[in-house]
Amino acid sequence: MKRTIYDIARELNLSPGTISKVINKTGNVSDETRERVLAYIKKVGYVPATSARMLKSKKSYTIGVVFSEDLNIGLEHPFFASILQHFKKYVENEGYELSFIVSKLGNNQMSYYEWCMNKKVDGVYIVVGDNGDQGLHELALKNIPCVSTDILIPGIHAIVSDNRMGIIQSLDYVYQNGSSKTVGMIAGPQHSRAFLERYQAFIEYQNEQEHPINPKHIVFAESFGFTSGYQAAMKLLENPLPKVLLVGSDDIALGVLKALKDHNISIPKDIEIIGFDDIHFAKHFTPSLTTVKQDRERIATTAAKKLLQLINHPDRPVEEVIRIPVELMVRETTK
Amino acid sequence: MKRTIYDIARELNLSPGTISKVINKTGNVSDETRERVLAYIKKVGYVPATSARMLKSKKSYTIGVVFSEDLNIGLEHPFFASILQHFKKYVENEGYELSFIVSKLGNNQMSYYEWCMNKKVDGVYIVVGDNGDQGLHELALKNIPCVSTDILIPGIHAIVSDNRMGIIQSLDYVYQNGSSKTVGMIAGPQHSRAFLERYQAFIEYQNEQEHPINPKHIVFAESFGFTSGYQAAMKLLENPLPKVLLVGSDDIALGVLKALKDHNISIPKDIEIIGFDDIHFAKHFTPSLTTVKQDRERIATTAAKKLLQLINHPDRPVEEVIRIPVELMVRETTK
DNA sequence: TTGTAAGCGTTATCAG
DNA sequence: CTGATAACGCTTACAA
Numbered sequence: 001m002k003r004t005i006y007d008i009a010r011e012l013n014l015s016p017g018t019i020s021k022v023i024n025k026t027g028n029v030s031d032e033t034r035e036r037v038l039a040y041i042k043k044v045g046y047v048p049a050t051s052a053r054m055l056k057s058k059k060s061y062t063i064g065v066v067f068s069e070d071l072n073i074g075l076e077h078p079f080f081a082s083i084l085q086h087f088k089k090y091v092e093n094e095g096y097e098l099s100f101i102v103s104k105l106g107n108n109q110m111s112y113y114e115w116c117m118n119k120k121v122d123g124v125y126i127v128v129g130d131n132g133d134q135g136l137h138e139l140a141l142k143n144i145p146c147v148s149t150d151i152l153i154p155g156i157h158a159i160v161s162d163n164r165m166g167i168i169q170s171l172d173y174v175y176q177n178g179s180s181k182t183v184g185m186i187a188g189p190q191h192s193r194a195f196l197e198r199y200q201a202f203i204e205y206q207n208e209q210e211h212p213i214n215p216k217h218i219v220f221a222e223s224f225g226f227t228s229g230y231q232a233a234m235k236l237l238e239n240p241l242p243k244v245l246l247v248g249s250d251d252i253a254l255g256v257l258k259a260l261k262d263h264n265i266s267i268p269k270d271i272e273i274i275g276f277d278d279i280h281f282a283k284h285f286t287p288s289l290t291t292v293k294q295d296r297e298r299i300a301t302t303a304a305k306k307l308l309q310l311i312n313h314p315d316r317p318v319e320e321v322i323r324i325p326v327e328l329m330v331r332e333t334t335k
Numbered sequence: 336m337k338r339t340i341y342d343i344a345r346e347l348n349l350s351p352g353t354i355s356k357v358i359n360k361t362g363n364v365s366d367e368t369r370e371r372v373l374a375y376i377k378k379v380g381y382v383p384a385t386s387a388r389m390l391k392s393k394k395s396y397t398i399g400v401v402f403s404e405d406l407n408i409g410l411e412h413p414f415f416a417s418i419l420q421h422f423k424k425y426v427e428n429e430g431y432e433l434s435f436i437v438s439k440l441g442n443n444q445m446s447y448y449e450w451c452m453n454k455k456v457d458g459v460y461i462v463v464g465d466n467g468d469q470g471l472h473e474l475a476l477k478n479i480p481c482v483s484t485d486i487l488i489p490g491i492h493a494i495v496s497d498n499r500m501g502i503i504q505s506l507d508y509v510y511q512n513g514s515s516k517t518v519g520m521i522a523g524p525q526h527s528r529a530f531l532e533r534y535q536a537f538i539e540y541q542n543e544q545e546h547p548i549n550p551k552h553i554v555f556a557e558s559f560g561f562t563s564g565y566q567a568a569m570k571l572l573e574n575p576l577p578k579v580l581l582v583g584s585d586d587i588a589l590g591v592l593k594a595l596k597d598h599n600i601s602i603p604k605d606i607e608i609i610g611f612d613d614i615h616f617a618k619h620f621t622p623s624l625t626t627v628k629q630d631r632e633r634i635a636t637t638a639a640k641k642l643l644q645l646i647n648h649p650d651r652p653v654e655e656v657i658r659i660p661v662e663l664m665v666r667e668t669t670k
Numbered sequence: 671t672t673g674t675a676a677g678c679g680t681t682a683t684c685a686g
Numbered sequence: 687c688t689g690a691t692a693a694c695g696c697t698t699a700c701a702a
Contacts, residue, residue, distance in 0.1 A: 004695055005697095
């Protein structure tokens with residue numbers, strides 16, 4: 001049933017080495033035999049045994065995926081799942097597959113790096129990672145090709161949204177025509193880079209443009225997700241509201257919207273809301289959410305492309321951080 | 336740097352074979368040497384090379400995951416992503432890891448079965464699959480351990496929700512106290528087993544209880560998702576509405592809700608809605624959605640447990656289809 | 671251009 | 687109870 005390179009060699013009156021050469025497009029083989037082998041391989045549906053190949057060549061055509069669970073962001077997270085999906089599609093098309101890196105496998109604990117050595121993965125992709133995770137920093141030190149679409153670690157290439165640009169677009173939109181509305185922000189947890197960047201961009205913009213910042217109009221959500229958005233909004237409601245509210249993420253924004261509705265606050269009449277992410281649901285909500293769209297597909301494919309480049313041309317230098325442009329989607333929560 | 340079983344043997348004045356034995360808990364080793372080896376291994380952080388181990392033993396401690404993309408259900412799907420997440424957690428804890436099965440890897444097309452042989456996966460998990468997918472049926476024929484939490488294929492063990500029970504609970508709730516409301520259904524695409532079962536259960540219940548079924552109150556959504564729900568609702572609106580509406584899934588139900596709202600139909604006053612799934616968002620929507628909750632965690636862990644059993648005790652027979660109970664979550668879209 | 675043979679790091683079967 | 691030794695299926699010098 002299962003055929004090896006030896007069987008093929010015998011059946012074709014060739015030597016195993018030759019077969020290997022044509023499969024790997026290495027060494028010299030006459031065009032004729034190459035064709036013959038290729039045809040035969042296709043006919044009988046031979047596929048080389050990965051394990052043997054790995055054992056010998058130290059390559060696996062596999063990319064390890066870090067999807068940090070510590071943050072309690074499940075695979076269900078609308079943003080990260082989507083990115084992972086696009087990434088997967090791209091690399092599979094290039095002949096690579098994905099395997100989740102896990103640090104606690106049954107009994108034996110193993111660092112990301114050990115896992116990579118052990119599995120001989122060609123590269124690793126950090127979809128979402130925790131900055132406090134030592135394993136990640138260890139990875140950055142060893143030189144294994146590695147890209148991230150989340151955290152920024154010196155030594156690891158990252159592809160992330162231009163958060164600052166998103167905030168600028170939002171505020172430019174708010175202040176257009178010389179309007180001088182009061183604007184507040186419900187920021188996400190500040191241990192997350194993306195949330196931190198968005199918050200800082202907000203503060204900087206306001207300072208540069210000399211718009212006042214009212215501390216009571218700034219609230220930090222405790223976590224990701226709907227519920228923490230709801231709670232943050234409750235806190236905001238303790239004081240008079242600003243006219244416009246930027247929210248760190250759509251997930252959170254939806255919770256905010258709900259809290260506001262529950263208090264009979266009319267949107268966008270009483271307060272305008274601008275989110276961040278453009279998750280699938282943003283446009284379906286009532287009222288539909290004005291938000292900054294992250295180009296998930298572009299982030300993912302850029303990351304994939306870059307990782308493959310790192311793997312196949314380790315010499316060619318590349319920029320370490322790439323910022324992907326974002327776009328403001330104006331919908332019903334602003335006027 | 337990288338240590339092999341040989342290095343360890345040498346450093347410990349033993350033979351490689353002995354080391355292997357203690358690692359695999361096989362053959363006879365004196366307690367003393369076992370301890371000594373185990374201690375040393377832990378100290379130096381040795382991990383066996385998977386490739387070599389696979390090559391020799393035909394085991395990989397890896398489970399192949401089928402996540403059909405043909406259906407355009409991405410990794411982002413709230414139900415399946417959540418199930419996969421729970422499954423992953425369970426098997427990782429038992430020392431297995433997950434690798435996505437892919438049939439078109441770069442240039443060479445390969446059937447699921449070939450992939451499994453090639454990668455020597457110990458089992459396969461079908462999170463979501465297309466019934467028209469020949470590769471899946473081929474898998475069922477070969478005897479590789481395999482479980483599904485979606486499609487039902489003869490020969491493949493399946494763990495799915497008790498859809499009939501969900502419909503019965505919903506309708507019992509609707510008809511409680513001898514009420515005789517008219518009830519309709521927006522069913523999902525009928526090529527999907529789960530949707531089909533829900534539809535059939537509905538029809539059977541109504542017939543058994545001798546409640547009339549108005550064909551105009553039954554609409555089939557063309558696809559999964561919000562948009563097809565919206566469209567289905569539009570169709571339903573062409574005729575007078577029933578008093579109660581069961582919807583095949585929450586995803587679809589949210590689209591329905593939106594369409595109804597857009598037409599100024601009051602929920603639950605004019606029409607009551609009951610969904611299916613209890614996706615995360617169901618309780619956050621306004622009004623919050625009454626729905627049948629699928630126990631995603633239990634489905635996933637049951638599937639995981641069963642697959643591991645199939646792998647490790649292929650002899651022990653097990654039922655082929657397990658139905659997991661569901662629970663009606665009563666919220667604001669019903670009164 | 672093709673064939674030979676020595677590994678890669680394990681496991682498993684025998685002897686000792 | 688422990689130690690040799692032959693696979694496992696492939697890649698890669700090197701020889702023919």
